[in-house]
Amino acid sequence: MIGSPYRFGGRTPAGFDCSGLVYYAYEKAGVTVPRTAAEQRRASRALDRDEAEPGDLVFFKNDAHDPHVGIYLGGEWFVHAPSTGRPVSIEKLHDDYYRRHLVTLARLEAVMR
Numbered sequence: 001m002i003g004s005p006y007r008f009g010g011r012t013p014a015g016f017d018c019s020g021l022v023y024y025a026y027e028k029a030g031v032t033v034p035r036t037a038a039e040q041r042r043a044s045r046a047l048d049r050d051e052a053e054p055g056d057l058v059f060f061k062n063d064a065h066d067p068h069v070g071i072y073l074g075g076e077w078f079v080h081a082p083s084t085g086r087p088v089s090i091e092k093l094h095d096d097y098y099r100r101h102l103v104t105l106a107r108l109e110a111v112m113r
Contacts, residue, residue: 001025004088006081011035016081016088018069022057025071026108029055033108037069044106052105058093060101072105 001024007015011023019037026033034040041059058078060068070080076093091098 001088002079002090004081006084006086006088008084010081018081021079021081021088022069022071031108036066038066040069040108041067041106043108045109046104046106049105053107056105056107058105059103060098061103062101067103068101 001013001016001021004013005015006017008017009020010016011020013024016024019035019040022037022040023033023035034043037059040057044057044059047056052072052074054072054074056072058070058072058080060070062068068080070078070091072078073090077090078093079088079090081088093099093102
C-alpha cells in the first residue's frame with residue numbers, strides 16, 4: 001500500500017488514515033481489529049522495544065486527541081499513513097520527529113475474529 005493517498009476515515013487502497021491502514025492490513029491477514037487508533041491502542045499490550053515483531057503496532061502522540069498508529073516492520077522501520085497530503089510511507093523509528101513522539105510499541109491482544 002506504499003504510495004496510497006491519505007484520506008481521513010479511509011480504509012481502502014483508494015485512501016487510508018493511520019488506523020484504516022492497520023485495519024486493512026490485519027483484515028487482509030484474516031484478523032478483524034478495532035477501527036480507530038484509540039480503540040486499537042486500548043486493545044493492545046505495551047511491549048519493550050526488544051520484544052517487538054513485524055506486525056506489531058507503534059503509537060505516537062500528535063496534536064490531535066487520538067494517537068497516531070503505524071505497523072512495525074522490524075529493524076526500527078514502520079509503515080503508516082502520515083497525514084493529509086502525504087502518502088502511505090515507510091519511516092525509521094529513530095528519526096528525530098518519530099523518536100520524540102513515540103508513545104509505545106504494542107501488540108494487539110483483544111482482536112475480534
